[in-house]
Amino acid sequence: MSEGEKITLSIIKADVGSMSGHVMPHPDQLAAATKVLAEAKQKGLLIDFYVTHVGDDIQLIMTHRKGVDAPEIHELAWNAFQAAAKVAKELKLYAAGQDLLSDAFSGNVRGLGPGVAEIEMVERKAETVITFHADKTEPGAFNLPIFRIFADPFNTAGLVIDPRMHEGFIFEVYDVFEGKSVKLSAPEEMYDILALIGTPSRYVVRRVYRKSDNLQAAVVSVERLNLIAGKYVGKDDPVAIVRAQHGLPAVGEVLEAFSFPHLVAGWMRGSHHGPLIPVPQRYARVTRFDGPPRVMALGWNIAKGRLIGPVDLFDDVAFDETRKLGVQIAEYMRRHGPFMPHRLGPEEMEYTTLPAVLEKLKDRFVKTEEVHVIKRHSALLSGTSEEEHD
Numbered sequence: 001m002s003e004g005e006k007i008t009l010s011i012i013k014a015d016v017g018s019m020s021g022h023v024m025p026h027p028d029q030l031a032a033a034t035k036v037l038a039e040a041k042q043k044g045l046l047i048d049f050y051v052t053h054v055g056d057d058i059q060l061i062m063t064h065r066k067g068v069d070a071p072e073i074h075e076l077a078w079n080a081f082q083a084a085a086k087v088a089k090e091l092k093l094y095a096a097g098q099d100l101l102s103d104a105f106s107g108n109v110r111g112l113g114p115g116v117a118e119i120e121m122v123e124r125k126a127e128t129v130i131t132f133h134a135d136k137t138e139p140g141a142f143n144l145p146i147f148r149i150f151a152d153p154f155n156t157a158g159l160v161i162d163p164r165m166h167e168g169f170i171f172e173v174y175d176v177f178e179g180k181s182v183k184l185s186a187p188e189e190m191y192d193i194l195a196l197i198g199t200p201s202r203y204v205v206r207r208v209y210r211k212s213d214n215l216q217a218a219v220v221s222v223e224r225l226n227l228i229a230g231k232y233v234g235k236d237d238p239v240a241i242v243r244a245q246h247g248l249p250a251v252g253e254v255l256e257a258f259s260f261p262h263l264v265a266g267w268m269r270g271s272h273h274g275p276l277i278p279v280p281q282r283y284a285r286v287t288r289f290d291g292p293p294r295v296m297a298l299g300w301n302i303a304k305g306r307l308i309g310p311v312d313l314f315d316d317v318a319f320d321e322t323r324k325l326g327v328q329i330a331e332y333m334r335r336h337g338p339f340m341p342h343r344l345g346p347e348e349m350e351y352t353t354l355p356a357v358l359e360k361l362k363d364r365f366v367k368t369e370e371v372h373v374i375k376r377h378s379a380l381l382s383g384t385s386e387e388e389h390d
């Protein structure tokens with residue numbers, strides 16, 4: 001590979017079945033996916049790859065020269081997931097093939113169930129990259145930390161101190177309901193950015209670019225499984241890629257944004273809020289109430305497409321207090337049982353299995369006197385008659 005040649009880092013992930021409910025995949029599933037990718041590496045389609053999991057989601061981390069959205073790479077990932085799903089079926093694991101929403105591959109895994117984060121880059125002298133892998137949550141879970149990494153000087157000292165990033169960053173915000181995106185500039189438009197991304201169920205920070213030279217610094221998967229399937233099939237469990245160092249936030253600045261276990265949606269049945277807890281690989285399995293939501297960070301250097309690493313970045317005692325606080329918050333939220341704000345609000349519950357339950361009760365509602373009282377009261381307030389108000 002010559003200097004300045006472009007390579008692509010792709011993470012494609014899916015839940016294709018797991019052991020003991022939704023806790024973690026079986027090692028044979030990882031082995032089956034690894035075999036498919038190893039063959040592709042031997043044939044020269046991939047430069048390098050790494051297979052891992054967070055909770056019940058299998059993560060394919062791949063480098064190649066095919067660019068983003070390349071049909072060959074997406075098909076390869078699809079085949080790897082099919083192989084892992086086959087193992088899940090043989091072992092009678094839970095939810096075998098869950099995220100493979102179609103029987104056939106059709107050129108691109110986007111819209112078929114798996115989550116995708118890809119970035120094409122010209123390798124820098126030392127290309128430091130962090131991949132984030134979350135379980136029991138949605139893509140908007142990355143909004144808060146990504147904002148803090150690239151726009152908050154209280155998190156990222158480099159925004160103030162380093163002239164190479166002092167101009168700030170461009171945020172591409174994606175509306176998952178409309179399929180539209182808008183580019184906004186930080187710090188000038190940071191209140192507008194927050195006006196959108198403070199609603200993480202709808203607006204997701206999809207890509208971030210350094211303003212001075214348009215270098216792409218981050219990408220987040222935006223697939224919302226339930227919106228694709230039209231019903232609840234499992235949670236999105238997003239992934240993200242963040243490039244670091246040398247004119248970008250340092251690795252420590254990137255990780256710092258995860259030192260606060262903020263509340264995210266997606267815990268238990270995709271229907272509850274809980275803290276996002278940063279964990280090392282050994283804790284990347286979800287048990288309490290199928291959670292709480294968690295995120296793993298892997299550190300890499302990329303050398304002519306070769307993946308050097310990973311470093312298990314949250315495997316640091318300095319994150320112990322975050323984890324402790326996260327567990328306390330989890331305990332506090334759990335005590336609300338089926339009540340909001342632990343359970344998601346009605347708008348988001350539309351995309352879970354709750355509507356089927358509410359449907360059954362629909363015909364048992366009868367009009368009551370109180371309604372008239374309320375109507376009369378509203379009519380009085382608005383100066384209309386009760387009939388007019390109807």
Ligand SMILES: O=P(O)(O)OC[C@H]1O[C@](O)(COP(=O)(O)O)[C@@H](O)[C@@H]1O
Nearest residue numbers: 015022056136234235268269270290
């Ligand atoms: O009704 P089922 O099939 O048991 O599914 C419920 C399961 O769905 C989940 O929300 C799935 O989580 P994932 O999205 O990580 O697969 C679990 O919390 C829960 O156990």
Ligand SMILES: [Mg+2]
Nearest residue numbers: 056057135237
């Ligand atoms: Mg999952």
